[in-house]
Amino acid sequence: MEAQAINPHFPTTLNSKNRNFMAKITCFPQSPTWVSCKSHNLSFVPEFGTSLKKDLSLRSSCVVKAKVGSDGGEELGEGVSRKNLAVFVSGGGSNFRSIHEAILDGRINGDIVVLVASKAECGGANYARNKGIPVIVFPKTKSGSEGLSPHDLVSALRKFKVDNVLLAGFLKLIPAELIRAYPKSILNIHPSLLPSFGGKGYYGMKVHRAVIASGVRYSGPTIHFVDEHYDTGRILAQRVVPVLVTDTAEELAARVLQEEHQVYVEVAAALCEERIIWREDGVPLIRSKDDPDKFS
Numbered sequence: 001m002e003a004q005a006i007n008p009h010f011p012t013t014l015n016s017k018n019r020n021f022m023a024k025i026t027c028f029p030q031s032p033t034w035v036s037c038k039s040h041n042l043s044f045v046p047e048f049g050t051s052l053k054k055d056l057s058l059r060s061s062c063v064v065k066a067k068v069g070s071d072g073g074e075e076l077g078e079g080v081s082r083k084n085l086a087v088f089v090s091g092g093g094s095n096f097r098s099i100h101e102a103i104l105d106g107r108i109n110g111d112i113v114v115l116v117a118s119k120a121e122c123g124g125a126n127y128a129r130n131k132g133i134p135v136i137v138f139p140k141t142k143s144g145s146e147g148l149s150p151h152d153l154v155s156a157l158r159k160f161k162v163d164n165v166l167l168a169g170f171l172k173l174i175p176a177e178l179i180r181a182y183p184k185s186i187l188n189i190h191p192s193l194l195p196s197f198g199g200k201g202y203y204g205m206k207v208h209r210a211v212i213a214s215g216v217r218y219s220g221p222t223i224h225f226v227d228e229h230y231d232t233g234r235i236l237a238q239r240v241v242p243v244l245v246t247d248t249a250e251e252l253a254a255r256v257l258q259e260e261h262q263v264y265v266e267v268a269a270a271l272c273e274e275r276i277i278w279r280e281d282g283v284p285l286i287r288s289k290d291d292p293d294k295f296s
């Protein structure tokens, strides 16, 4: 099986038989200062133009670096540029806050450059304003006095040079225009083990009430890529939380939310370090930071 890297500047394939990376590197003038790829054996064969070959350096760890021009962007070791994130919220924004705190701690190689809120006044939007993060409202409110159209939203995200979108309790459907503008770049967190208890109408306490009523013994958050429907995009990460026999929906929600904060930070870190790859059947995987041969 094969998988593709999420970074469009650096297509990578994963071969499931030998689990080695094989990469075909294409040079884009707009790509970050460095492109790099890592392989644990030399089945890795980059195809570079002659002029670029001069700038290649092959290190003992088999990391290949190529200088492809300067755009002034800040770089992580091994050439991964810092990512610009947009977070979308509709409410309190505790996931947004935990991601922001992880960024301030240096656990995520990215910055939240804009917060998109479905309501100008909500916990998430107020937190963002306090932290100096620009807030934009989407979609248009009923009165029409504020809120962007899908077209203007995409333009605004482009203006902020957003690389990835993280939905964190955003209750509105993401417009097709945004999904087309950001392919394989939008993540959502849902508080149940999808595909169960997902879809239109499953949000907030409704999810946890349905989980308890069904009698399932386990629940937990799912992070998935976003498509044009509610909660149906490809699953990237899940965490299991036991459902206790005495649980109220609120108690279960609190336990799931704790896991959400951890898993979303881990996934955002992987995303910003370009450790997400696509298996050839379309399933996204996260490459372990500690052992690049391991995926989850």
Ligand code: GRF
Pocket: 089, 091, 092, 093, 094, 095, 096, 168, 169, 170, 189, 190, 191, 204, 221, 257, 260
């Ligand atoms: C979380 O439970 C998340 O899974 C769901 O909405 C909730 C948002 O919570 N999509 P918060 O606003 O991050 O506290």
